[in-house]
Amino acid sequence: xxxxxxxEVKDIPFGIDMRRQCxxxxxxxxxxxxxxxxxxxxxVLQHMRRLQEEREMLQDVFMVKNQREYWDExxxxxxxxxxxxxxxxxLIPNTTTGINAVFKSLPLQxxxxxxxxxxxxxxxxxxxxxxxxxxxGSGVCHIDITFPIQSTEEVVSLYRxxxxxxxxxxxxxxxxxxxxxALRMPLNQLIQVCKxxxxxVVVDAAHSVGQVPLNVEQLGELGADFFTASLHKWLYTPxxxxxxxxxxxxxxxxxxxxxxxxxxxxxxxxxxxxxxxxCIPLFxxxxxxxxxxxxxxxxxxxxxxxxxxxxxxxxxxxxxGTKHLEIPKEMEAPYMRLIKLPPLNxxxxxxxxxxxxxxxxxYNVIGCVVQPDNGDLWVRISxxxxxxxxxxxxxxxxxxxLQAEEKQAGEPQ
Numbered sequence: 001x002x003x004x005x006x007x008e009v010k011d012i013p014f015g016i017d018m019r020r021q022c023x024x025x026x027x028x029x030x031x032x033x034x035x036x037x038x039x040x041x042x043x044v045l046q047h048m049r050r051l052q053e054e055r056e057m058l059q060d061v062f063m064v065k066n067q068r069e070y071w072d073e074x075x076x077x078x079x080x081x082x083x084x085x086x087x088x089x090x091l092i093p094n095t096t097t098g099i100n101a102v103f104k105s106l107p108l109q110x111x112x113x114x115x116x117x118x119x120x121x122x123x124x125x126x127x128x129x130x131x132x133x134x135x136x137g138s139g140v141c142h143i144d145i146t147f148p149i150q151s152t153e154e155v156v157s158l159y160r161x162x163x164x165x166x167x168x169x170x171x172x173x174x175x176x177x178x179x180x181x182a183l184r185m186p187l188n189q190l191i192q193v194c195k196x197x198x199x200x201v202v203v204d205a206a207h208s209v210g211q212v213p214l215n216v217e218q219l220g221e222l223g224a225d226f227f228t229a230s231l232h233k234w235l236y237t238p239x240x241x242x243x244x245x246x247x248x249x250x251x252x253x254x255x256x257x258x259x260x261x262x263x264x265x266x267x268x269x270x271x272x273x274x275x276x277x278x279c280i281p282l283f284x285x286x287x288x289x290x291x292x293x294x295x296x297x298x299x300x301x302x303x304x305x306x307x308x309x310x311x312x313x314x315x316x317x318x319x320x321g322t323k324h325l326e327i328p329k330e331m332e333a334p335y336m337r338l339i340k341l342p343p344l345n346x347x348x349x350x351x352x353x354x355x356x357x358x359x360x361x362x363y364n365v366i367g368c369v370v371q372p373d374n375g376d377l378w379v380r381i382s383x384x385x386x387x388x389x390x391x392x393x394x395x396x397x398x399x400x401x402l403q404a405e406e407k408q409a410g411e412p413q
Contacts, residue, residue, distance in 0.1 A: 098228025195223030210234030309383030
């Protein structure tokens, strides 16, 4: 099979050809949920395996010498990509690891509160709860973001009003793009609202890299204190790649969740070695960025993915007779959409995982079912360069078949 070289991959059409020639996704699998874990091109996987073989051949030489060289090289590559300074940034496995490092390092005082929302990722919420539990009188408070949303100013006002009424908020976690609801938050305005009130800002940017243009240093100038993101979702890296940016004023306090030989030896040394573990995915970031650029970069990818996911969402709304999540256009994540599911009596909200499993095991379709507001169930679809409109049609058919099965089971025999 033609894997596509750096000079050839740009000529491979997006959709079926891209999927078959550049990715390993099962031909029989309908995959509409790139947002959760992403997919890695063959070219990048081949690079990862070469590095793994190099490690096994060179042993100590790789661990002591080559590993640090690769870490620095790939850190520089991602810093250039996201507009971050090398000296302010470290490589990590994922966003959850970054959030952990921040909250295990911040010196909360009795009475300090951490502000999140009802759209905050569950793992992030748990990290905040654990951090606050260690300080007497500390706690986690949240803003309810409900639907429909008419304008970004509604969300900004929610933050402004809450912070004006609660002057004990020490830290705010702000999504760049929320996970369950795929909301693109008005990040710049929210950072400014927080900084005007001396609130530390932690940007959870798990879905950002590869999906939206970034300049992390500019976010820092606005007032962001921390920025952490996963790279495997939208940047085509192997699983287990992420980045954490730390404002220089916090370099002295931030340490990784796992302390090892680099303790108190500077930011990079602190994060570089955390015991022997599989870190080679991190050394493939540069190769993934190369693939991203070879296929046309952000403008080309966005043109395809955004149009595709909008078309897929419109189709599902039509065949299910439901609706889009009602949010302003500017708050839509470029490559993700939410569509309300039709009535499925066998699948109350407590059975989300069973619904996802049945869609897969019965119809070979991977979907993402979410509950963004503690009410109805919705499907979050993703658009990626290997998707086609046929994928969303098959997802739509799978749900309608489940609905038909319910009706048939309820008919008298």
